[in-house]
Amino acid sequence: xxxxxxxxxxxxxxxxxxxxxxxLIDQTRLPVDFLEIDCRDAPGVWEAIKMLRVRGAPxxxxxxxxxxxxxxxxxxxxxxxxxxxxxxxxxDYLAGSRPTAVNLFWxxxxxxxVAQTDASNGLALLEALLAEARAIEALxxxxxxxxxxxxxxxxxxxxxxxxxxxxxGLATADYGTxxxxxxxxxxxxxxxxxxxxxxxxxxxxxxxxxxxxxxxxIPVTLICDNMAAxxxxxxxxxxxVVGADRIAANGDTANKIGTYGVALLAxxxxxxxxxxxxxxxxxxxxxxxxxxxxxERDPREITHGFGRQTAPDSVQVYNPAFDVTPARLIAGIIxxxxxxxxxxxxxxARQLSG
Amino acid sequence: xxxxxxxxxxxxxxxxxxxxxxxLIDQTRLPVDFLEIDCRDAPGVWEAIKMLRVRGAPxxxxxxxxxxxxxxxxxxxxxxxxxxxxxxxxxDYLAGSRPTAVNLFWxxxxxxxVAQTDASNGLALLEALLAEARAIEALxxxxxxxxxxxxxxxxxxxxxxxxxxxxxGLATADYGTxxxxxxxxxxxxxxxxxxxxxxxxxxxxxxxxxxxxxxxxIPVTLICDNMAAxxxxxxxxxxxVVGADRIAANGDTANKIGTYGVALLAxxxxxxxxxxxxxxxxxxxxxxxxxxxxxERDPREITHGFGRQTAPDSVQVYNPAFDVTPARLIAGIIxxxxxxxxxxxxxxARQLSG
Numbered sequence: 001x002x003x004x005x006x007x008x009x010x011x012x013x014x015x016x017x018x019x020x021x022x023x024l025i026d027q028t029r030l031p032v033d034f035l036e037i038d039c040r041d042a043p044g045v046w047e048a049i050k051m052l053r054v055r056g057a058p059x060x061x062x063x064x065x066x067x068x069x070x071x072x073x074x075x076x077x078x079x080x081x082x083x084x085x086x087x088x089x090x091x092d093y094l095a096g097s098r099p100t101a102v103n104l105f106w107x108x109x110x111x112x113x114v115a116q117t118d119a120s121n122g123l124a125l126l127e128a129l130l131a132e133a134r135a136i137e138a139l140x141x142x143x144x145x146x147x148x149x150x151x152x153x154x155x156x157x158x159x160x161x162x163x164x165x166x167x168x169g170l171a172t173a174d175y176g177t178x179x180x181x182x183x184x185x186x187x188x189x190x191x192x193x194x195x196x197x198x199x200x201x202x203x204x205x206x207x208x209x210x211x212x213x214x215x216x217x218i219p220v221t222l223i224c225d226n227m228a229a230x231x232x233x234x235x236x237x238x239x240x241v242v243g244a245d246r247i248a249a250n251g252d253t254a255n256k257i258g259t260y261g262v263a264l265l266a267x268x269x270x271x272x273x274x275x276x277x278x279x280x281x282x283x284x285x286x287x288x289x290x291x292x293x294x295x296e297r298d299p300r301e302i303t304h305g306f307g308r309q310t311a312p313d314s315v316q317v318y319n320p321a322f323d324v325t326p327a328r329l330i331a332g333i334i335x336x337x338x339x340x341x342x343x344x345x346x347x348x349a350r351q352l353s354g
Numbered sequence: 355x356x357x358x359x360x361x362x363x364x365x366x367x368x369x370x371x372x373x374x375x376x377x378l379i380d381q382t383r384l385p386v387d388f389l390e391i392d393c394r395d396a397p398g399v400w401e402a403i404k405m406l407r408v409r410g411a412p413x414x415x416x417x418x419x420x421x422x423x424x425x426x427x428x429x430x431x432x433x434x435x436x437x438x439x440x441x442x443x444x445x446d447y448l449a450g451s452r453p454t455a456v457n458l459f460w461x462x463x464x465x466x467x468v469a470q471t472d473a474s475n476g477l478a479l480l481e482a483l484l485a486e487a488r489a490i491e492a493l494x495x496x497x498x499x500x501x502x503x504x505x506x507x508x509x510x511x512x513x514x515x516x517x518x519x520x521x522x523g524l525a526t527a528d529y530g531t532x533x534x535x536x537x538x539x540x541x542x543x544x545x546x547x548x549x550x551x552x553x554x555x556x557x558x559x560x561x562x563x564x565x566x567x568x569x570x571x572i573p574v575t576l577i578c579d580n581m582a583a584x585x586x587x588x589x590x591x592x593x594x595v596v597g598a599d600r601i602a603a604n605g606d607t608a609n610k611i612g613t614y615g616v617a618l619l620a621x622x623x624x625x626x627x628x629x630x631x632x633x634x635x636x637x638x639x640x641x642x643x644x645x646x647x648x649x650e651r652d653p654r655e656i657t658h659g660f661g662r663q664t665a666p667d668s669v670q671v672y673n674p675a676f677d678v679t680p681a682r683l684i685a686g687i688i689x690x691x692x693x694x695x696x697x698x699x700x701x702x703a704r705q706l707s708g
Binding site: 227261 | 585
């Protein structure tokens with residue numbers, strides 16, 4: 001299932017339903033080491049999500065689906081009821097790994113729905129669950145390609161495109177969301193240059209986005225997060241494209257911390273700001289972004305971020321992992337169904353039900 | 355000359371004119387190690403400025419003045435002419451260490467002016483030069499205190515004050531500029547909390563500002579640069595105060611990269627944004643900020659922050675060390691002479707000539 005141009009699988013199921021396991025790229029080791037790890041039990045998958053070995057809203061969804069398959073085996077395969085019960089247990093457990101990305105809950109809900117279907121025995125149900133996880137992965141791959149197709153025409157020849165964090169192949173099963181737009185424009189022959197925010201504290205922009213773009217030979221300039229305003233002021237940026245972890249019914253969008261600031265800076269420089277995300281990123285059950293839970297992470301990500309202490313002992317730290325960009329700052333949301341613009345409740349509802 | 359409350363000297367002259375040297379805190383080692391280094395020749399001072407062992411516009415000015423004294427001894431002390439010639443040579447050399455901070459050139463110009471005075475012999479001229487360097491240091495100390503006095507009333511009880519980079523005692527001979535405002539408000543008993551941007555790539559906010567505030571027992575919360583917008587949105591910030599490296603005649607202000615972005619974010623949240631700087635930071639010879647040279651620094655500051663590789667090999671990097679905040683985004687400039695507000699050419703000219 002490797003992408004020819006890219007040559008890696010962010011997540012991959014190895015073997016069959018009864019004896020298989022999940023193989024992941026350990027993204028905390030990139031770009032220096034390319035290392036794959038095998039998760040053979042639910043705690044292994046939980047830890048990989050929690051520690052950001054696999055990250056990015058769509059990829060978390062796929063990993064959790066496979067993790068649920070693994071967890072569903074914990075009470076044996078003799079009866080469908082045991083598999084069903086173990087599946088629900090594993091889904092509850094995996095849902096606690098990270099709170100913000102809605103794709104995690106969306107994928108686990110799909111797995112739960114399949115668990116409710118009739119099955120002649122435990123193995124049959126397990127195979128149905130694996131088929132569903134594979135379907136979630138396949139859907140994500142197709143979704144990313146469609147996002148690329150819909151987004152590519154928004155990039156003009158010669159554009160500088162700024163992105164924040166990593167919404168690339170490493171954040172999805174394949175090809176990405178924000179980076180899908182860039183990849184697809186590049187494949188069409190549109191000349192462009194990407195400005196990649198390094199994205200503190202965990203540097204997904206420096207470590208992952210720059211790495212993915214370099215592999216595809218797309219021109220990229222790495223900057224620190226606090227240089228985005230200056231690069232915009234110098235006229236080097238014509239578009240901003242970012243991913244999303246959860247989008248409310250009105251279009252307010254949670255994404256990696258710093259995204260809201262980038263949106264304000266883009267607004268001040270009259271640069272269109274786009275979000276690229278699968279339809280599964282929408283959470284229509286919440287009216288606006290104020291209701292999206294924001295994960296706070298370990299202060300040591302900031303104070304000991306490079307393996308070296310960079311702040312005084314016991315300094316107080318605030319480390320929110322996400323922020324919410326209000327819909328009014330978003331020129332459009334690119335999904336697999338097309339471009340949502342203007343970004344408002346009515347347009348979103350129409351597009352998602354259409 | 356230690357500040358009682360603070361207990362350190364950013365720069366200190368040791369010994370007499372003929373045999374003395376410059377002692378500096380090596381700020382690249384903070385906050386983990388408190389290490390002083392001795393500079394006994396002009397290249398040592400140049401290296402310390404270039405490598406940011408001593409940094410901050412006012413502190414660079416003081417260090418360069420003492421460096422010029424050291425350099426003025428290089429052709430012997432037998433004749434005043436030799437000292438004069440060596441002084442000019444050293445001043446030219448030290449002026450090449452960093453391009454943006456105008457205080458460097460201002461201090462060296464003062465040293466050159468003293469070198470032109472009559473002197474009975476080399477040692478007498480050297481002693482006059484040392485006296486001038488000491489005067490520059492003493493002026494900086496007094497200036498910082500005056501900035502604190504003028505700025506403190508701008509802080510309301512309960513304010514959250516965001517600052518970027520380090521404009522504290524470590525950026526000056528003593529007490530700071532932006533932090534002087536905070537220190538003075540704190541000393542008056544005004545309760546406040548500081549939000550310190552860590553300030554990539556070299557983390558002066560995390561390493562130095564958080565350290566200085568902790569020493570003074572002022573509440574401080576460390577954040578990554580890209581969290582400033584979120585903290586503002588949460589209503590935690592009522593004022594922004596930053597330092598400056600050069601201010602044009604119209605008030606456009608060069609300061610550490612990221613300052614311009616912070617100013618835009620403050621503007622979007624209707625938070626007043628103040629600059630605190632000595633009058634020597636103004637460069638009235640330039641009409642506006644577009645004429646301020648911006649230093650670009652080594653890409654490895656971004657790709658190998660703190661000894662570990664965090665970006666792919668040979669990725670392209672943009673690393674401007676400063677940006678320019680337009681006067682329209684600045685609510686006021688706090689100097690030792692008082693508050694300049696509104697920030698425009700006429701008000702600046704009136705205040706500086708008054």
